[in-house]
Amino acid sequence: MSEQIQKEVQRRRTFAIISHPDAGKTTLTEKLLLFAGAIQIAGSVKARKASRHATSDWMEIEKQRGISVASSVMQMEYRDCVINLLDTPGHQDFSEDTYRVLTAVDAALMVIDAANGVEPQTRRLLQVCRARNTPILTFINKMDREVKAPLDLLDEIERELGMAVVPFTWPVGMGKTFAGVMDLRADQMRVFSAGEDRLRNDDEIIAPLANPALDERFGDDMLDARNDVELVSEATPAFDSEAFLAGKQTPMFFGSAINNFGVREILDALVELAPPPGERSTIQRVIEPTEKKFSGVVFKIQANMDPAHRDRIAFVRVASGHFERGMKLKVVRSGKELKPNTVVSFLSQRRELLDDAFAGDIIGIPNHGVLQLGDTLTEGESLQFTGLPFFAPEMFRSVEVADPLRTKQLRAGLTQLGEEGAIQVFRPMAGSILLLGAVGQLQFEVVAHRLEHEYGVKARITPSRYTLARWITCDEADGGERELKRFIDANQHRLAHDAVDAVALLVDYAHELRAIEQNWPKIKFHALREHA
Numbered sequence: 101m102s103e104q105i106q107k108e109v110q111r112r113r114t115f116a117i118i119s120h121p122d123a124g125k126t127t128l129t130e131k132l133l134l135f136a137g138a139i140q141i142a143g144s145v146k147a148r149k150a151s152r153h154a155t156s157d158w159m160e161i162e163k164q165r166g167i168s169v170a171s172s173v174m175q176m177e178y179r180d181c182v183i184n185l186l187d188t189p190g191h192q193d194f195s196e197d198t199y200r201v202l203t204a205v206d207a208a209l210m211v212i213d214a215a216n217g218v219e220p221q222t223r224r225l226l227q228v229c230r231a232r233n234t235p236i237l238t239f240i241n242k243m244d245r246e247v248k249a250p251l252d253l254l255d256e257i258e259r260e261l262g263m264a265v266v267p268f269t270w271p272v273g274m275g276k277t278f279a280g281v282m283d284l285r286a287d288q289m290r291v292f293s294a295g296e297d298r299l300r301n302d303d304e305i306i307a308p309l310a311n312p313a314l315d316e317r318f319g320d321d322m323l324d325a326r327n328d329v330e331l332v333s334e335a336t337p338a339f340d341s342e343a344f345l346a347g348k349q350t351p352m353f354f355g356s357a358i359n360n361f362g363v364r365e366i367l368d369a370l371v372e373l374a375p376p377p378g379e380r381s382t383i384q385r386v387i388e389p390t391e392k393k394f395s396g397v398v399f400k401i402q403a404n405m406d407p408a409h410r411d412r413i414a415f416v417r418v419a420s421g422h423f424e425r426g427m428k429l430k431v432v433r434s435g436k437e438l439k440p441n442t443v444v445s446f447l448s449q450r451r452e453l454l455d456d457a458f459a460g461d462i463i464g465i466p467n468h469g470v471l472q473l474g475d476t477l478t479e480g481e482s483l484q485f486t487g488l489p490f491f492a493p494e495m496f497r498s499v500e501v502a503d504p505l506r507t508k509q510l511r512a513g514l515t516q517l518g519e520e521g522a523i524q525v526f527r528p529m530a531g532s533i534l535l536l537g538a539v540g541q542l543q544f545e546v547v548a549h550r551l552e553h554e555y556g557v558k559a560r561i562t563p564s565r566y567t568l569a570r571w572i573t574c575d576e577a578d579g580g581e582r583e584l585k586r587f588i589d590a591n592q593h594r595l596a597h598d599a600v601d602a603v604a605l606l607v608d609y610a611h612e613l614r615a616i617e618q619n620w621p622k623i624k625f626h627a628l629r630e631h632a
């Protein structure tokens with residue numbers, strides 16, 4: 101293994117922010133970029149969002165609904181570390197996309213609105229992180245408001261997460277009397293002052309925490325905070341890096357993103373606590389990030405990010421090796437060779453041409469249908485990364501084109517949107533009407549909108565009787581392909597192919613599925629498909 105690769109991997113940190121809408125993810129993202137020096141003036145993330153709205157057709161739907169449909173990647177340098185921040189769409193209808201983004205990170209930052217505590221969307225995202233044992237850092241935001249008592253928050257998070265919470269900072273006061281946070285490890289207090297959009301480096305620090313000047317200045321709030329800390333230090337375990345890395349403990353920080361307060365502590369924690377890229381599993385073997393040869397996996401495809409280009413970008417998480425522009429890559433699924441010359445990285449807010457990348461980095465490869473979600477890219481070795489989830493849809497619609505002459509465009513559009521993971525497209529074995537499957541209602545609306553604006557197809561999307569889908573397989577020991585064929589022959593009327601030609605069973609009712617499962621004990625029915 102080369103020393104350079106080793107060094108570069110060690111300094112990578114790749115994470116995503118998970119939160120319920122409105123908890124402050126956009127604000128914190130912006131402040132992280134500000135503190136890392138990637139932007140000079142806060143407001144540009146939002147401004148960029150706004151300008152995208154103004155120029156992009158399909159983002160129109162995002163504007164109308166005031167939610168973030170797309171997710172993006174930002175890279176910044178801080179204290180000699182390269183930090184990759186993957187944005188996740190907050191709306192629950194897009195959780196499928198979010199789940200896949202979470203497979204590409206090594207840690208997650210959970211942002212909680214201190215007034216609301218743990219909210220539904222955060223809970224769902226947490227479950228995904230928990231299932232993957234992703235280390236989680238916790239940021240309690242909006243301490244400048246009247247919020248829940250910190251002890252109650254700690255208790256709530258501990259219960260919801262099912263893991264120990266270890267406070268690294270503790271707030272003194274809240275709302276109008278928010279005085280700042282005690283840094284329990286550095287034994288000092290950082291005094292709050294309402295922040296500006298620009299970065300300042302003149303926070304007032306008072307040390308040590310035992311300093312009576314603190315009690316004089318902050319009175320009862322200080323006393324309460326001291327009592328809390330005493331209670332907490334008895335009741336919570338010491339921070340244990342191994343437990344954190346195994347997803348069993350989370351360090352907790354308090355702050356106010358909008359006021360730039362507590363943001364530096366988060367960046368420091370990412371650098372000091374969050375792990376560099378680790379090994380990743382393929383069907384064939386385990387891949388070390390420091391291996392010399394490049395490998396990576398497509399975890400997201402997005403069309404038309406830049407309306408001027410009308411391109412489709414495959415987001416690839418680098419798993420190992422050293423990526424250099426112009427190098428030849430093999431798409432393992434198809435055996436095709438790819439020589440991307442225009443690979444982009446996502447330095448701060450601009451898209452830039454990328455020269456090289458290492459494990460943990462995200463590279464964007466413009467492509468025209470050559471890459472699909474879940475694809476593995478290598479320098480030649482046949483590997484297939486595991487763990488990229490496709491969830492069985494929970495809602496179905498039939499889709500037809502209003503003008504039959506545009507059937508071809510409809511199919512082309514749906515193929516692309518299907519490959520992107522924006523929607524799941526099923527081709528029933530019997531009949532010619534295509535089915536759309538989604539996890540959330542909003543996905544149908546986005547697809548109808550995009551079909552019209554990007555492919556010039558007015559689609560008729562009508563209710564379908566199906567409510568459940570299951571992918572089917574059969575183990576070799578149970579008869580393998582032969583048994584599968586027997587099942588397919590007998591059930592043609594309720595089977596369909598998905599975007600990657602995997603066969604799925606579609607049923608109207610849950611009890612129908614149970615009956616089929618009983619009749620076909622050798623067939624396996626999956627609610628989750630892991631890779632293409």
Ligand code: G4P
Nearest residue numbers: 121122123124125126127128241242244245356357358359
């Ligand atoms: P999101 O991406 O998680 O959806 O949240 P976002 O950052 O957009 O923040 C949601 C709202 O919360 C915004 O107010 C934002 O200004 C506010 N906010 C974020 N951090 C803090 C904080 O530390 N303290 C307080 N008091 N508010 C905070 P908004 O009125 O919805 O938007 P805007 O008009 O301020 O842009």
